[in-house]
Amino acid sequence: LAKTTQPISMDSYEGQEVNITCSHNNIATNDYITWYQQFPSQGPRFIIQGYKTKVTNEVASLFIPADRKSSTLSLPRVSLSDTAVYYCLVGVRYNAGNMLTFGGGTRLMVKP
Amino acid sequence: KAGVTQTPRYLIKTRGQQVTLSCSPISGHRSVSWYQQTPGQGLQFLFEYFSETQRNKGNFPGRFSGRQFSNSRSEMNVSTLELGDSALYLCASNERVGQGNTEAFFGQGTRLTVV
Numbered sequence: 368l369a370k371t372t373q374p375i376s377m378d379s380y381e382g383q384e385v386n387i388t389c390s391h392n393n394i395a396t397n398d399y400i401t402w403y404q405q406f407p408s409q410g411p412r413f414i415i416q417g418y419k420t421k422v423t424n425e426v427a428s429l430f431i432p433a434d435r436k437s438s439t440l441s442l443p444r445v446s447l448s449d450t451a452v453y454y455c456l457v458g459v460r461y462n463a464g465n466m467l468t469f470g471g472g473t474r475l476m477v478k479p
Numbered sequence: 480k481a482g483v484t485q486t487p488r489y490l491i492k493t494r495g496q497q498v499t500l501s502c503s504p505i506s507g508h509r510s511v512s513w514y515q516q517t518p519g520q521g522l523q524f525l526f527e528y529f530s531e532t533q534r535n536k537g538n539f540p541g542r543f544s545g546r547q548f549s550n551s552r553s554e555m556n557v558s559t560l561e562l563g564d565s566a567l568y569l570c571a572s573n574e575r576v577g578q579g580n581t582e583a584f585f586g587q588g589t590r591l592t593v594v
Contacts, residue, residue, distance in 0.1 A: 397578070397579075399577065399578070399580045401580070401581075401582075403583075408567065408588070408590070409585075409587060409588070410483075410569045410570075410571070410585025410586055410587060410588055411522070411569075411583070411585050412585065413582050413583065413584070416576070416577070416580065416582065418578075454522075459580060459581045459583075460579055460580065460581065461510070461573065461575040461576075461579050461580060461581045462579060463535070464527045464529075464534040464535025465510050465512050465527045465529075465534075465535065465571075465573040465581050465583070466512070466524045466527060466535050466537070467512070467514075467522075467524060467571070467581075467583055468524065469514075469521060469522035469523075470521075471521060472521075
């Protein structure tokens with residue numbers, strides 16, 4: 368599985384856009400990129416998944432450059448409730464046993 | 480549809496005892512994974528079951544075991560508990576999406592405290 372590198376922590380203020388970048392230099396051709404969000408004492412929650420260019424859903428956008436060696440999760444107009452840990456994962460294949468390898472994640476703190 | 484149900488939510492056990500945790504996945508999901516989360520080690524993969532067969536296993540001692548039943552419900556067991564086994568144990572119900580990728584739906588977890 369491709370190793371991922373993310374900032375340990377980030378601070379933001381309510382109403383701002385937050386961009387969290389993840390590096391995955393050895394991503395394989397067939398690997399997708401997935402982001403999860405976790406609140407304290409809860410299980411992680413799927414946010415978004417993509418392969419290339421841009422993916423958007425009701426929660427976030429995911430930007431992936433052409434070389435796919437990095438990706439950026441964009442959270443528009445964050446609120447206090449977006450304070451959580453965000454994990455970037457690469458290459459989880461269903462038929463390969465669904466092993467999600469979580470790194471340290473990025474701890475986002477949203478301030479009023 | 481109903482989410483992933485883990486029972487119990489909280490558990491206190493004594494060193495040397497054993498414990499069994501239960502997970503009911505989302506209806507129709509055949510793959511269940513287990514994870515251990517501690518402040519020091521983060522989220523670590525324990526094992527995955529698909530149609531009652533263990534397909535993948537993380538780097539944990541043999542004291543950690545699991546099984547899956549024909550209705551996809553899964554249990555994990557930890558024998559001879561150690562203080563270091565205190566953790567949040569999370570179960571994920573896995574769905575195949577897109578080109579063979581995975582979307583994992585996690586339960587609320589079981590908080591195990593070993594004293």
